[in-house]
Amino acid sequence: MTTSSTEPAPARTAEPADRPQRIHGLDALRGGALLLGIVLHAFVPFIATQPWFFHDRYESMGLAETNFVIHSFRMVLFMMLAGYFGALMLDRRGAQRYVGDRAKRVLLPMIAFWPVAVFPLGLLTLMFASTHPGTSQPEVTDPLVMFSPGQLWFLLVLMECIVIAVAVRALLIRFIGKERTSAFSEHMATLFSSRAGVLVASVPYIVAVLIQGEPMSGIIEPVTIIPEVAPLVGYLGAFSVGWALRRRSDALARISKDWVAYLIVGAISLSIMLIAQGQIPLPIGAALVALGGWCVTYGLVGVCMRFLTRPRPAIRYLADASYWMYLMHLPIVVAIGISLADLSLPVVVKLSxxxxxxxxxxxxxxxxxxxxxxxxxxxxxxxxxxxxAKRGA
Known part of the structure; x- marks a missing residue:
């Protein structure tokens, strides 16, 4: 990999030849996106308008607004980083080994962790309903919904994006040749890393929101293992942006130059959405939430690439732990939340x-x-x- 001025120098400890070099800023950002999911799920019991396994006795408008802001960019950011690191791994290992590795570390965990990470949620919901007679629980008879991927849905969508990206790449190489495919990819990397690139990147997000018809929820996740058009379009678009950015060694440096402007525009766009509270036409709402989500994504990439260029043991440890933490967090978060739901404690105390x-x-x-x-x-x-590991801990 070519190292630009904003990318870290190779680590002193030797890495296996087929392992992608860690880019510390992006690695931390990917882990942060996963850990933010835990924070969001801790918020939801205090948001009465959002369907959830249970609701606390108290509500918080501030948490509802924060939930919207984070949800607008978190998974777009994660999928974009997955595309960037995916293209990096494919360059090192080849398409076949890349897909095989992703099947092992993305698809298989979704299947293996479902019994311990998703199935207990139904039991916890029934337990809460049994102690709260007024709680209404929808009757679920559809087997696809009963065996929903739950919070592991992102692994399924990510695997779909990987398969599509590799297949499209193979077709392009087959019909237009490797050199033209590389030239096209470099052209897209130049576009996405330009100041106008954030507008182009927003298009699939806008389409996804228009399809689902609800801009205040970001991109709504699928509820079954059957692919759904809106999330697939939105997240495949994000994955493709990351995939393309890998084709220019200075793409991240180009984005990093304008990180302040991206964060400001993102804050303004999402603030308008919060102030309007859904009282604006759907096309405008879709454009604002998509632009806001992508500007925040570009801004955060710029921040991390400029200020997290060196390895930090604590951040690297959390980045390594974040995958396990996200896979296993929800039953724990829900169980703790249920035990606190009826207590007369301030929201900030319960959340903490x-x-x-x-x-x-x-x-x-x-x-x-x-x-x-x-x-x-x-x-x-x-x-x-x-x-x-003991020294690191």
């Missing part, structure tokens, strides 16, 4: 207890059960020696 307790449990299990075991090798593609 939920986040601190769940994070402690998830980090402890990561350190003891995952980091230095075959599970860690499976999920993160590397195994940490016990002695080194």
């Amino acid at each position: 207890i939920t986040l601190i307790a769940s994070s402690a449990i998830l980090l402890l299990t990561y350190q003891l059960v995952v980091r230095c075991t075959p599970i860690g090798t499976w999920l993160n593609g590397r195994k940490h020696p016990w002695k080194k």
